[in-house]
Amino acid sequence: MALFSREREEPNVLNGKIPRHIAVIMDGNGRWAKQRLMPRVFGHKKGVDSLREVITTCKEWGVEYLTVFAFSSENWRRPADEVTFLMGLFLQVLQSEVERMYRNNIQLKVIGNRSHFSAELLEMISAAEEKTSSNTGLVLTIAADYGGHWDILQATQQLLKDKPDLASCFTEVDIQPYLAMAYAPDPDLFIRTGGEQRISNFLLWQLAYTELYFTDLPWPDFGRSALGDAIFWYQGRERRFGRISEQLDATK
Ligand code: FPP
Secondary structure: OOOOOOOOOOOOOHHHOOOEEEEOOOOHHHHHHHHHHHOOHHHHHHHHHHOOOOOOOOHHHOEEEEEEEEEEEEHHOOOHHHHHHEEEEEEEEEOOOOOOOEEEEOOEEOOOOOOHHHHHHHHHHHHHHHHHHOOOOOOOEEEEEEEEEHHHHHHHHHHHHHOHHHHOOOOOHHHHHOOOOOOOOOOOOEEEEEOOOOOOOOOOOOOOOOOEEOOOHHHHOOOOHHHHHHHHHHHHOOOOOOOOOHHHHHHH
């Protein structure tokens, strides 16, 4: 070990349990750019590089599902030029990255309300999902025009449309298959960058027992090493799902 090395030793997360599903709010792009006297959208552009690095690292470390919040139901309230930029960036990312995802055995899924997307974006999303649908590696989900309220509402509406007889007596188990992420286990680890400590209408149903990790690092500065810190923190948590510690020991 180099005693005087200035490099921080990274925790070896592969010694511990790797979360199966990580959900991320990629926050702080705008402030990161502003600090550099650049337009906010510069931060979003740089955010794509962070996302690429996080995807590669998740794949390497054996994370099965990575879900990122790219655009919330509430983000339509942003200045029109930023909304237009984000939609364009989404399209551009699909165009430039899907081939690489396909080659790397990544399955891409998009969740959210698609009714406000352009025909071009809708087509790109369907083509990307179709192309990667038989891949068996990391499942990357992009949440776009997604909101937890929207998800629970659309699931309930679909359930009652399919099974009107259940109107007066449906349970959690009935709703589950209609939620946007019915294909994935609930997230084990939630990460929010950018210093805010809230869930902001992301995966409300699915985050019920997720470990919540917040970091001040803005998303453009987040990468492999920061992901390692988050996973290392997760590995120190005791997940009880409503039980007490002694009950967990008994099952070990
Ligand atoms: C939040 O930061 C970030 C967003 C609303 C957009 C996230 C988008 C990317 C990282 C681009 C890559 C993703 C895809 C799939 C195209 P903010 O703008 O709220 O930052 P602030 O809090 O500093 O203003």
